[in-house]
Amino acid sequence: MGVVGEVVMVDEIPFPHQITTTNKTLSLLGQGITGNVMLCLQIKFTAIGVYLEPEVASHLQQWKGKPATELVEDDSFFDVLISAPVEKFLRIVVIKEIKGSQYGVQLESAVRNRLAAEDKYEEEEEEALEKIVEFFQSKYFKKDSVITIFFASNTAEIAYTAKGKNESKIKVENANVVEMIQMWYLGGTRGVSPTTIASLAENIGSLL
Incomplete structure (x- = not known):
């Protein structure tokens, strides 16, 4: 993955405006951010x-003209996304260090x-999840380490990089598990980060 252009700061952490994949x-x-109030x-x-x-915008044209305040509450918008x-x-990017095993279990x-909940949890899904948990088990997420x-x-490649260490990767090829990992991060009101969902609604809405 390559980095292109300038950066956006998220809680003092730089994120490039664009990245390049293979092509x-x-x-x-x-x-x-993800977090809790304690x-x-x-x-x-x-x-x-x-x-x-x-071009994701071309798949979401039925929401053209809708305000972000409406999109953020519309889970069907995020299902199509x-x-x-x-x-x-x-x-x-890790802000508060935790054990990799904690992240894996979450x-x-x-x-x-x-x-x-969707009656899709079978033996194949269980095996795929076990491999992900095993991947994170031995890792310790120090501040500024990166998960991508x-x-x-219908596949997902999960990678982990800490300063001074080589990137380690795992490929997830169970389509149901891949879909629900996306749901965890991109699933509208069901997502783990309301601030990220609000930002997606605002930015994608402006592309429509």
């Missing part, structure tokens, strides 16, 4: 950048619950 240029169309303080866990092919046959790339739980998830053709 396409994706644009930063959503950014935000004892009236916001604890920030990660900063997120969502990169999409600009997730199913759109375009490349998608998530860049997730992802597993979120994906499994969504699959179970590249979605293309």
Whole structure:
């Protein structure tokens, strides 16, 4: 993956305006953070950048002219975004360090619950999730380490990079699991980061 152009700052973390995959240029169309409010303080866990092919707008024309305040509440808009046959790339930068196993379990739980709700959780999905959990098990997410998830053709390539260490990768080829990982990050009111969803609604809405 290559980096093109200037950057957008998300909680003091730079995200390039564009990235290049093997043969396409994706644009930063959503950014935000994940976190919790504890004892009236916001604890920030990660900063997120969502990169999409600009042509994603052609799949969302039925929402043309709708305000972002309406799009952000419309899960069907995000369902079509997730199913759109375009490349998608998530860049997730760690703000608060945690064990990789904690992140893996969070992802597993979120994906499994969504699959179970749609009666899609079978042995193949369980095996795919176990491999993801195993991938993250031995890692420790220090501040500024980076997780990337590249979605293309119903597959996902998850990569992890920490300073001074080589990138490690895993490929997820179970389409149901891939869909629900997208749902966790891009799923409208069902997504893990409301700030990212609001940003997507604003930026994609302006392309329509």
